[in-house]
Amino acid sequence: MPCYVNFKGEKVVPVEEGQTILQASLAAGIPHYHACGGKGQCTTCRVLVLEGQEQLTPPTSYERAIKNVKKFPDNVRLACQSRVSGDGVEVQRLIKDETDRYILINDSEDSTRVMGERRKLALFFIDIRNFTPFIEASLPFDVIHIMRRIFAIFRNAITQYDGVIIETAGDGLYAVFGLNSKIKQAAESAVLAGLKILADLRIFNNTYMRPYFNHTFEVGIGVHVGKVIVGNVGIGLSNNLTVMGYPVNIAARLQAATRELDNSFVISELAFRLLKNPPYSMGCSYINLKGVSAAYEVRLIGKPYEIELPTIAPDAT
Incomplete structure (x- = not known):
């Protein structure tokens, strides 16, 4: 039985066992950016987890390394590194087109630099x-x-x-x-x-x-x-x-x-x-x-x- 992930404003997609969120979204036809090919070496596939964070696998070493540099909050995950263990997960893609590079994801000091x-x-x-x-x-x-x-x-x-x-x-x-x-x-x-x-x-x-x-x-x-x-x-x-x-x-x-x-x-x-x-x-x-x-x-x-x-x-x- 697959689990399901709700991509806010887009669609609900099934996630088969062993699939990452990125693989599932691409299989469902969502144009999900992944500049490095889904290898955890960029941040273009990142998602904001709105619900069900506890249903995701723990951050990988790639995610932890990027987080140390980028200072992402805990509810921002790399879709290529995250797998789903249960239902109730809702996410929002943070990069949706070529001009929408940086999204204000919280009230941190770094996010003010975006503007x-x-x-x-x-x-x-x-x-x-x-x-x-x-x-x-x-x-x-x-x-x-x-x-x-x-x-x-x-x-x-x-x-x-x-x-x-x-x-x-x-x-x-x-x-x-x-x-x-x-x-x-x-x-x-x-x-x-x-x-x-x-x-x-x-x-x-x-x-x-x-x-x-x-x-x-x-x-x-x-x-x-x-x-x-x-x-x-x-x-x-x-x-x-x-x-x-x-x-x-x-x-x-x-x-x-x-x-x-x-x-x-x-x-x-x-x-x-x-x-x-x-x-x-x-x-x-x-x-x-x-x-x-x-x-x-x-x-x-x-x-x-x-x-x-x-x-x-x-x-x-």
Whole structure:
């Protein structure tokens, strides 16, 4: 005799002996997500147990490991690991479509992060200069190899100073500092990470790129600070962490302005004032940023580019 599980709002399905809740729901035609193939290595099949929790088998070692990381309450179970020993079980799937990634399942502190929270962070953008000529002159696997080496330099510096990479795009990336510190320390860390990248890239050019590939790279870095929205909305890196807001756009514009200002590291005056031990600045400048009404005050704390960068035509819009 099978037991039955009521999937709230969907259907009541039979569960044969030895079947997991996931296997039973799939057999009944419920489109139950299971990204890892039902092996207990993801959380996409998780269900909220509304009734009959005592009729389920105890959590497996996979569930316990995930719970330690995700801090799920006891009534959230992995369907692929849960078997039914009696009737009266009612569950609710927590992931029902591609946009419904995270559901508010209780009033825990972590669940408030689903909706996002305002935080003051240091925002860090970096982009590789003169990468296209290298791609044009190199074999594809050489390009991939060098890209990995350069991004390792970026990642090591950012993580050393407690930064978090939010996303990568092409030959650049976006990171934030201050998720675990005050804003002054965050600004200091962002600058130290940027300066380390410049120094490490110079060593990489001299010891590896010049002798083996007859090429060198330069980067452009932009740093700004401001209040942004931080949330786990499923569209970024770092466990789906996303950071959005107007200051993010400013930081991206500052990185782009490194070409115009002929300096590898541009930081907003607002961020520069937070630094306890500010680095040498080549000067203060006011620049017009796309989409920003007033001229923006910035500091140049990098160096002029050694390679002449191509001029970018102004945006006609």
